Amino acid sequence: MDPTQNDPTLGSWRSWHAEDAPIxxxxxxxxxGEEVRFDGGxxxxxxxxxxxxxxVQWSSVCPEVDVGMGIPRPSIRLVEAPAGPRLIASSSGEDFTERMLAYSEAKTTELQQLDLDGYxxxxxxxxxxxxxxxxxxGQGSQRNGVGLFAETLMRRWPHLPVEEDGRLNDPSLRENFIERVFCRNRWRTMVRRGVSRRRLVEFHTAHKMLLRSHSEAGYARLGRLVASAGKMPDAELSARYEEELQSTMRTKTTVKKHANVLMHALGYFKLLLQPIEKRELLTAIEDYRLGLMPLIVPSTLLRFNIRKYEVGYLLGQLYFDPHPKELMLRNHC
Ligand code: SF4
Structure with a gap:
């Protein structure tokens, strides 16, 4: 039996968080709130x-100030061109494209040295x-472009969790992003200490239910990778696991996937629960599935029973405590 399966401390984001590896x-x-916009706001x-x-610790970046456009500055926009959109000042027609592209390449390289957890x-x-x-x-426009700095960042760093402020107002996109950020930080922390087969098994075991809430197929692929751990060098194993991990976590969770994971967790109690406890849990999961209550309700109820009955495998699952409760990410319907 895997030794980590009965370690309850592994089931909390706090126990994986290291002071020397801040998010x-x-x-x-x-x-x-930095006054760096074109109008000084x-x-x-x-x-x-x-x-x-x-x-978290922030790495604050204003590409337009960094390329020397100044504050205040003329407003700029993307203008269609055969080789890709150009970054042009609306009033003067000055072209900032080459400066911005060169800067974006160099800045992305610089940020990669910092090994960010998200953007x-x-x-x-x-x-x-x-x-x-x-x-x-001409006189018209189409909303189908990507900012020049953002395009370089996302192309050069495809596994980095990236979101924008508007999308973060959507509760499910917000939770997805933060979950990926915390997961990436845990992975980064482990890599800094050296990936060994034992550590990888420990990491994978603690993340199993979290991974399933994103993608059953991704979870299965990661499981096969861990199972073949002895057959490839640690560096290759680490690289392949990381790629699959980021891709799995990028897949969005849904109410249905969460409900399936919660039902799966319920299966671990077997004959432990009193009939009334089982009924309460089934009702909470069903109410969550129907949109009558937020995820925090059935997951907290399950967590209470996991501790009460000391269900070893579930005690170690980060799914029940993947990020600080103060962020209130599971409190929406
Ligand atoms: S370039 Fe980016 S960081 Fe700078 S003001 Fe515009 S949106 Fe904000």
């Missing part, structure tokens, strides 16, 4: 600064926006 997120500077985001700010971009910006940026053609 580090890149962010568009204006979202932190900012776009402070309360969730970013007041909620998430207590748990939050400013929506609607021709430099920072991750999707649906207006691209102008």
């Amino acid at each position: 580090r997120i890149g962010v568009s500077s204006c979202l932190l 900012h776009k402070r985001d309360r969730f970013v600064t007041d909620v998430l700010g207590s748990w 939050i971009l400013k929506k609607n910006s021709p430099s920072c926006g991750m999707e649906r940026i207006s691209v102008y053609r």
